[in-house]
Amino acid sequence: xxxxxxxxxxxxxxxxxxxxxxxxxxxxxxxxxxxxxxxxxxxxxxxxxxxxxxxxxxxxxxxxxxxxxxxxxxxxxxxxxxxxxxxxxxxxxxxxxxxxxxxxxxxxxxxxxxxxxxxxxxxxxxxxxxxxxxxxxxxxxxxxxxxxxxxxxxxxxxxxxxxxxxxxxxxxxxxxxxxxxxxxxxxxxxxxxxxxxxxxxxxxxxxxxxxxxxxxxxxxxxxxxxxxxxxxxxxxxxxxxxxxxxxxxxxxxxxxxxxxxxxxxxxxxxxxxxxxxxxxxxxxxxxxxxxx
Amino acid sequence: xxxxxxxxxxxxxxxxxxxxxxxxxxxxxxxxxxxxxxxxxxxxxxxxxxxxxxxxxxxxxxxxxxxxxxxxxxxxxxxxxxxxxxxxxxxxxxxxxxxxxxxxxxxxxxxxxxxxxxxxxxxxxxxxxxxxxxxxxxxxxxxxxxxxxxxxxxxxxxxxxxxxxxxxxxxxxxxxxxxxxxxxxxxxxxxxxxxxxxxxxxxxxxxxxxxxxxxxxxxxxxxxxxxxxxxxxxxxxxxxxxxxxxxxxxxxxxxxxxxxxxxxxxxxxxxxxxxxxxxxxxxxxxxxxxxx
Numbered sequence: 001x002x003x004x005x006x007x008x009x010x011x012x013x014x015x016x017x018x019x020x021x022x023x024x025x026x027x028x029x030x031x032x033x034x035x036x037x038x039x040x041x042x043x044x045x046x047x048x049x050x051x052x053x054x055x056x057x058x059x060x061x062x063x064x065x066x067x068x069x070x071x072x073x074x075x076x077x078x079x080x081x082x083x084x085x086x087x088x089x090x091x092x093x094x095x096x097x098x099x100x101x102x103x104x105x106x107x108x109x110x111x112x113x114x115x116x117x118x119x120x121x122x123x124x125x126x127x128x129x130x131x132x133x134x135x136x137x138x139x140x141x142x143x144x145x146x147x148x149x150x151x152x153x154x155x156x157x158x159x160x161x162x163x164x165x166x167x168x169x170x171x172x173x174x175x176x177x178x179x180x181x182x183x184x185x186x187x188x189x190x191x192x193x194x195x196x197x198x199x200x201x202x203x204x205x206x207x208x209x210x211x212x213x214x215x216x217x218x219x220x221x222x223x224x225x226x227x228x229x230x231x232x233x234x235x236x237x238x239x240x241x242x243x244x245x246x247x248x249x250x251x252x253x254x255x256x257x258x259x260x261x262x263x264x265x266x267x268x269x270x271x272x273x274x275x276x277x278x279x280x281x282x283x284x285x286x287x288x289x290x291x292x
Numbered sequence: 293x294x295x296x297x298x299x300x301x302x303x304x305x306x307x308x309x310x311x312x313x314x315x316x317x318x319x320x321x322x323x324x325x326x327x328x329x330x331x332x333x334x335x336x337x338x339x340x341x342x343x344x345x346x347x348x349x350x351x352x353x354x355x356x357x358x359x360x361x362x363x364x365x366x367x368x369x370x371x372x373x374x375x376x377x378x379x380x381x382x383x384x385x386x387x388x389x390x391x392x393x394x395x396x397x398x399x400x401x402x403x404x405x406x407x408x409x410x411x412x413x414x415x416x417x418x419x420x421x422x423x424x425x426x427x428x429x430x431x432x433x434x435x436x437x438x439x440x441x442x443x444x445x446x447x448x449x450x451x452x453x454x455x456x457x458x459x460x461x462x463x464x465x466x467x468x469x470x471x472x473x474x475x476x477x478x479x480x481x482x483x484x485x486x487x488x489x490x491x492x493x494x495x496x497x498x499x500x501x502x503x504x505x506x507x508x509x510x511x512x513x514x515x516x517x518x519x520x521x522x523x524x525x526x527x528x529x530x531x532x533x534x535x536x537x538x539x540x541x542x543x544x545x546x547x548x549x550x551x552x553x554x555x556x557x558x559x560x561x562x563x564x565x566x567x568x569x570x571x572x573x574x575x576x577x578x579x580x581x582x583x584x
Contacts, residue, residue: 004298004299004300004301005298005299005301005304005306006296006297006298006299007296007297007298007299007313008296009296009297012297012313014297016315018317018338019316019317019337019338019339019340020314020315020316020317020523020524021299021304021314021315021316021317022312022313022314022315023308023312023313023314023315024311024312024313025310025311025312025313045311046310046311047311048311064493066576067574199523201356201521201523201528202523227521229493229519229521229528229529229574230528231312231491231493231494231527231528231529232312232527233528235523235524235528236493236521236522236523236525236527236528236529237521237523237528262575267575268574268575268576269574269575269576270574270575271572271574271575273572273573274572274573274574274575276569276572277568277569277570277572278569280563280565280566280568280569281565281566282359282521282560282561282562282563282566283554283559283560283561283562283563283566284358284560284561
């Protein structure tokens, strides 16, 4: 065949496993820091706006981040209208917080991010994503989320969002049964969780194991996987998971309320049809998680 | 930064535009031919089975092809149960034909593929996909699909499927108004079409222009875009489009019939929930095609 195709790292960022690789063309690097936990970088891409990576895994691009952040937050928030106290683990770029502060019914948001470099880089270079990180309802702690939930009081949150990177490095402990047992304990009786739960195509093992782990903690019929198109994550198919302590269906949202909310806030990805449809899984994915 | 990352073409196949690039690890190349139209190749990948590419654009992998072929065929076929005569343009790998021959109500399938090299490569190396290319209901013509529909009789098909590669090379003419005017003319009064309509993320210009073209020919309310997860296409988000001459809604399918059919045929991706949900578009995609 021909000579090798070279991806010059001044021109391309590569998010890869050993079988599939997504390369995104960049104009320049804006931020680089080896924190105690990981390598944090921000790039100016050619056509996806600015992009945050951790250990060269794409966390978000300005062009696509709404799909992830809107679906992670509005699915649980529209399902239960009485959420007051929210705990967020991870979420250093701030996109999840930006979506949460749209809700007047929320009284407190506690965010626990382990790496202040992610917060600092996002505040400086991703203002459209990090814009709510100074919000008065937010208590932002730079701390270990695993330790935080171990020490948190029982029945203290209505919603816990786990907005983590992949299960390597500091996020590894966020994919364990003991972590989710603590999460479960901290939730109020009608509490909900929503989390990033990996790609059934790019990370099938982590996707399946996490689903199994969550069903072990919450009960099989209280855990619901849903899918989001994220073009700048490798494979483009990504899962989030909703679970509830009391069995509230994620499809029990109020269509009129959703319509008013999405129009008022001019959302980019989320709408009522998408909320419902995201839970319709292709048959092969249902089979992967024992639902087919 | 560091030294360039090299993708050795003996080890990786790269499907790329100038901003985003998907690389798929391969074990070896099984077929290579420069046909009069394009370069046709088949590879053994590391974890997606065998893969067909045309001019180094991924057409299908054995691991993912069911998502595309099942959604292209079963959405129109389950919407209208009385389809007898089907015309297929392109589809040289045979996956679309394999799905069509599952229906006993179909009397004739005429397939017009311009490049016999695609058919030959698929028959030799992709037997799981091409397995129905010798089916007695199928009339397979190696010919120009554009010329074929120009010369075809009025009102002669119940369903026309356009299963094409991207709008470069021989497929370019399949993305024009004059082609779809001929398609419209050849359709019976209650006829349907379904087609590959590009990615809103990877090929946004072609996606928008094709949607506009189809609405010009069929009427704005008779054209319905739907989405499929295809991990081995760059960006992973891909659109198909359903349109009807008489305004039959693609959501008017019979759930019981779908359930029986999918169970009988042990389908991999398509099911009733997925059929309905695929038409729920994220808000930004609705806005791209003037529906937001």
